[in-house]
Amino acid sequence: MNVSDVVRTSAALDGFTEKCGVVGVYGHPEAANLAYLGLCALQHRGQEAAGIVSSDGHVLVSHRGMGLVADVFREDIVRRLRGDAAIGHNRYSTAGASHLKNAQPLVVEYGRGGLAVAHNGNLVNAEELRERLEARGSIFQSTVDSEVIIHLIAASQGETLEDRVVEALREVRGAYSLVFLSTDKLIGVRDPHGFRPLVLGRVKGAYVLASETCALDLMDATYEREVEPGEVVVLSEAGLSSYKPFAPEAPTKCIFEYIYFARPDSTVFGRSVYRTRKELGHQLARESPVEADIVVPVPDSGVPAAIGYAEESGIPFEMGLIRNHYVGRTFIEPQDAIRHFGVKVKLNAQREVLAGKRVIVVDDSIVRGTTSRKIVKMIRDAGAREVHMRISSPPTTSPCYYGIDTPNRSELIASSHDVEEIRRYITADTLAYLSEEGMYAFLGGKQSGFCDACFTGRYPVPFEDHAKHRQLVLFDAAEER
Numbered sequence: 221m222n223v224s225d226v227v228r229t230s231a232a233l234d235g236f237t238e239k240c241g242v243v244g245v246y247g248h249p250e251a252a253n254l255a256y257l258g259l260c261a262l263q264h265r266g267q268e269a270a271g272i273v274s275s276d277g278h279v280l281v282s283h284r285g286m287g288l289v290a291d292v293f294r295e296d297i298v299r300r301l302r303g304d305a306a307i308g309h310n311r312y313s314t315a316g317a318s319h320l321k322n323a324q325p326l327v328v329e330y331g332r333g334g335l336a337v338a339h340n341g342n343l344v345n346a347e348e349l350r351e352r353l354e355a356r357g358s359i360f361q362s363t364v365d366s367e368v369i370i371h372l373i374a375a376s377q378g379e380t381l382e383d384r385v386v387e388a389l390r391e392v393r394g395a396y397s398l399v400f401l402s403t404d405k406l407i408g409v410r411d412p413h414g415f416r417p418l419v420l421g422r423v424k425g426a427y428v429l430a431s432e433t434c435a436l437d438l439m440d441a442t443y444e445r446e447v448e449p450g451e452v453v454v455l456s457e458a459g460l461s462s463y464k465p466f467a468p469e470a471p472t473k474c475i476f477e478y479i480y481f482a483r484p485d486s487t488v489f490g491r492s493v494y495r496t497r498k499e500l501g502h503q504l505a506r507e508s509p510v511e512a513d514i515v516v517p518v519p520d521s522g523v524p525a526a527i528g529y530a531e532e533s534g535i536p537f538e539m540g541l542i543r544n545h546y547v548g549r550t551f552i553e554p555q556d557a558i559r560h561f562g563v564k565v566k567l568n569a570q571r572e573v574l575a576g577k578r579v580i581v582v583d584d585s586i587v588r589g590t591t592s593r594k595i596v597k598m599i600r601d602a603g604a605r606e607v608h609m610r611i612s613s614p615p616t617t618s619p620c621y622y623g624i625d626t627p628n629r630s631e632l633i634a635s636s637h638d639v640e641e642i643r644r645y646i647t648a649d650t651l652a653y654l655s656e657e658g659m660y661a662f663l664g665g666k667q668s669g670f671c672d673a674c675f676t677g678r679y680p681v682p683f684e685d686h687a688k689h690r691q692l693v694l695f696d697a698a699e700e701r
């Protein structure tokens with residue numbers, strides 16, 4: 221590998237703010253192809269990098285690349301990923317530089333053969349473990365927290381791979397839905413709190429694992445069940461075996477999967493995401509009605525809640541904002557300033573629909589507030605008479621340490637401003653968020669086993685000081701973007 225000199229000290233990648241998608245396929249002659257389809261369906265969970273590792277029973281074959289799944293994998297590459305087992309990963313990370321070294325699945329050769337791992341979630345004690353492992357001589361290749369799991373597995377004296385995986389995972393804390401692949405086994409694990417989803421399906425006698433059921437649909441697999449919190453599922457020639465080796469914990473499933481992150485056509489934690497979002501919209505309309513002419517969603521994430529709001533209020537639903545689905549994360553800005561450019565690339569306000577109207581705009585969340593501010597201006601510029609912003613979740617006050625990418629607390633507008641101050645900032649006529657009680661009304665009440673730290677600051681698993689984040693200091697000149 222052409223590893224260039226130590227080139228950077230600037231904020232590179234800390235690898236700790238990831239929201240990702242994982243898939244696994246066992247016992248199918250087109251395992252890599254199915255994994256590819258699964259990753260395509262999970263593209264919303266990560267657009268920065270994608271990778272698949274397959275096994276033909278003797279060797280592991282890997283391909284990873286930066287970018288969208290369809291760009292990373294060409295037909296000839298998928299064909300080279302031979303064998304009847306495969307795992308795959310979509311990665312998303314916003315902090316600092318993107319780099320292939322941090323793409324997953326991570327693949328290693330250690331004393332017992334080859335091993336690959338793909339991780340969705342975030343380990344809260346990764347730095348502490350890494351320091352301990354480095355003191356013992358471990359050499360790390362990346363800054364992703366999941367690499368500590370590989371080192372712990374390599375150091376384990378456990379007899380079987382599942383023994384070693386369990387021994388390693390006893391040391392880590394935090395959120396993880398993991399898939400491991402060796403030459404002869406595929407193992408899926410969900411952390412004892414069950415922060416992130418992981419489901420099991422079947423297709424033509426083969427087993428598949430995926431972050432969300434929308435991936436099963438594209439793989440033509442039938443949904444069997446969720447991998448349960450704390451469950452270890454081992455797929456091998458002997459079929460499926462399941463273990464519960466960890467001490468049980470109170471479940472803390474991520475509520476933000478329902479609010480924003482998961483695809484609406486998925487069933488997450490046993491509940492339809494679409495129906496849940498619509499119900500949140502109904503509740504929002506009951507809690508915060510306002511006289512208006514039309515209900516307009518911020519597409520795509522605000523659509524189901526806006527449908528619910530419109531149904532409940534009886535105010536017509538209109539697509540006043542149209543999304544361009546073909547622009548990626550990077551685009552070349554024109555030299556002459558265009559008003560609201562960043563948002564306009566993705567969303568356009570329709571004068572035809574909005575002019576002269578009193579508009580209720582529905583979105584799922586406000587993070588920094590910059591998008592909402594630009595959207596309100598765009599809608600006014602398109603001739604709206606009044607703009608009423610409605611948000612189908614409570615104020616996002618606290619960062620996530622369990623795998624959803626949110627900015628620092630200081631950048632979260634609701635961490636330091638009340639609703640009236642935020643209303644003034646985004647320049648809406650009125651602003652209302654869904655209440656915490658309202659959010660739980662459809663989800664079985666506050667005691668129903670969710671992590672809502674982003675809205676309440678109640679963190680179910682203590683986390684480390686993130687100031688210690690690592691920076692990647694070796695860059696491959698050929699790979700750098």
Ligand code: AMP
Pocket residue numbers: 480518521583584585586587588589590591592624625626
């Ligand atoms: P902001 O301008 O920072 O307030 O962004 C608000 C928008 O970001 C809303 O339309 C949300 O749908 C969306 N959003 C919420 N959470 C996230 C996340 N973790 N990553 C990316 N976008 C998000």
